[in-house]
Amino acid sequence: MSSEVKTVVAASLAVTEKIFQKKKKDTENLGMALSAAFVSKDESIQNKAAKIIQKYIPVSEEMKEALSDYSDNILTNIRPMLSSYIEDKQSELDIVKPEKLELISEESLLHGPESFEDLMFFLPQAIENPGTYYYDLALAGLVRFADKADDESVKLFEPVFQKACKTIMKWEAHQFNMLLCNLIINYGLSLLEKFPVQLKNVEKIYKKTREDEATKESYFNYHKKLEATEDIYAGGLAMEPFKHIAVLVFNKIISGDKIPLLSTVTHEPCWINPEVLIERFEIYQNENRIPDDLDVQLALQRCSLERTSDILKLAEKKLKGEYKDLLLFFFDKNAAPKGIFEHPSWWMTAGITRSPERVFEEFKSFGYNTIPKEFLTGIYDWKTIDSKKNSYYPVELNIFIPVYHFEKRKDHLFLEYFIAEQKHFSEIPCFIWSFPNTLGNILAKIVKNCLFYSGIAEVYERNLVLNTAQALHQMKKPLDAMGYLFLGEPSFLMGTKLFVEQQLKYGWSMFLIK
Numbered sequence: 054m055s056s057e058v059k060t061v062v063a064a065s066l067a068v069t070e071k072i073f074q075k076k077k078k079d080t081e082n083l084g085m086a087l088s089a090a091f092v093s094k095d096e097s098i099q100n101k102a103a104k105i106i107q108k109y110i111p112v113s114e115e116m117k118e119a120l121s122d123y124s125d126n127i128l129t130n131i132r133p134m135l136s137s138y139i140e141d142k143q144s145e146l147d148i149v150k151p152e153k154l155e156l157i158s159e160e161s162l163l164h165g166p167e168s169f170e171d172l173m174f175f176l177p178q179a180i181e182n183p184g185t186y187y188y189d190l191a192l193a194g195l196v197r198f199a200d201k202a203d204d205e206s207v208k209l210f211e212p213v214f215q216k217a218c219k220t221i222m223k224w225e226a227h228q229f230n231m232l233l234c235n236l237i238i239n240y241g242l243s244l245l246e247k248f249p250v251q252l253k254n255v256e257k258i259y260k261k262t263r264e265d266e267a268t269k270e271s272y273f274n275y276h277k278k279l280e281a282t283e284d285i286y287a288g289g290l291a292m293e294p295f296k297h298i299a300v301l302v303f304n305k306i307i308s309g310d311k312i313p314l315l316s317t318v319t320h321e322p323c324w325i326n327p328e329v330l331i332e333r334f335e336i337y338q339n340e341n342r343i344p345d346d347l348d349v350q351l352a353l354q355r356c357s358l359e360r361t362s363d364i365l366k367l368a369e370k371k372l373k374g375e376y377k378d379l380l381l382f383f384f385d386k387n388a389a390p391k392g393i394f395e396h397p398s399w400w401m402t403a404g405i406t407r408s409p410e411r412v413f414e415e416f417k418s419f420g421y422n423t424i425p426k427e428f429l430t431g432i433y434d435w436k437t438i439d440s441k442k443n444s445y446y447p448v449e450l451n452i453f454i455p456v457y458h459f460e461k462r463k464d465h466l467f468l469e470y471f472i473a474e475q476k477h478f479s480e481i482p483c484f485i486w487s488f489p490n491t492l493g494n495i496l497a498k499i500v501k502n503c504l505f506y507s508g509i510a511e512v513y514e515r516n517l518v519l520n521t522a523q524a525l526h527q528m529k530k531p532l533d534a535m536g537y538l539f540l541g542e543p544s545f546l547m548g549t550k551l552f553v554e555q556q557l558k559y560g561w562s563m564f565l566i567k
Contacts, residue, residue, distance in 0.1 A: 289476045
């Protein structure tokens, strides 16, 4: 009865009615089972189920209780048929004490590759898990161990190269996979120059892959993938910062630069330990090197801001200059920005991540005032509209997202690439890992594109919403206003046990409806 396939439910209803026609007594259990048909939002299904109930099932407390579980899902024009069975009374509520979870803990600590051999076994896992922390750990591993290959260990690279070539040639390749596989292939070509004998099969694999790509180039919408990383199409404006960091990694591989990226996550699923972030800044400080602009911003966006009193002392002790001023401001929610603002984008990102609701007078000269406030705060205006003409979608939700065009400026915000992206694509939930402290902009896009009606009709939309919910579930973090809007949209109440569990566990709601 609760099948998502309409024909299965329709057939089940027909069989049920046949049974009722022949069996006049002891039908209570069958009647209660029939209630599950109201999982479906299809009007014809609900209408058929209601008529069967009305005709064959007497009103009883058991039947009322069975239907109460599906009461919110029963369409407006079907409810009058079941008025005797549905009790419109206030549900009893239990107060629930949410569980406080640590973002930075031993249980969530990530362990990346610790040798070239480890890296060769890790890269296929990263390809299998695109857009997750595997991607970031793979980039960090390449920086650390790319030059550690020898005559024996380099033989482990051939299956990695083959998997990268096979994956990148897929028509529907995940955008993060495309970047990682391109990076692996270009790294493989550099290894081929050093180890031509050991990697002779790599040359054959690459030649065949180029031939495969040549057959696809005749399609007008095909973008070449076997190019230098800086020349490939990343998949849209929102992916440009990740492409930039991938190019940065490849340049480090070629030059032998071992200074780590700042933005590599340290704890599942997307968090950076603030102590580690200070240590990484200290490395750049000691090497007298300026870190990459977008890498700094991504690191700040991912940094955990749970408990920072001890972190302030560490930053005060280990850092100096702009690094010190920046992190003292970032880790102290009550501090005003002070010092010399040599990198406006760093300070602006720190302010948005730490206190999105505040406007800092010190930042007004940075030139970011052209960005609509909704994108800086992550708070959007929205309203619901009753659609009385449409019984399948009785309510519409309108959320107002301003249009922002990417501007030419010296110091772009990482955020700008995402908010200026007009394309809607399935990788959007992956961006949660890049803005875990400020989810409003991502959730607003998903609400606008997938939850505008009080029902999710398309498989694509359902998968996108489910992937987003699972990502939020992994984060173990209280939500903001847009998070509650996302969870509260009626279409998301698909009866998922996961939804109820995560509300309770992570304090997303104070109540559980019995």
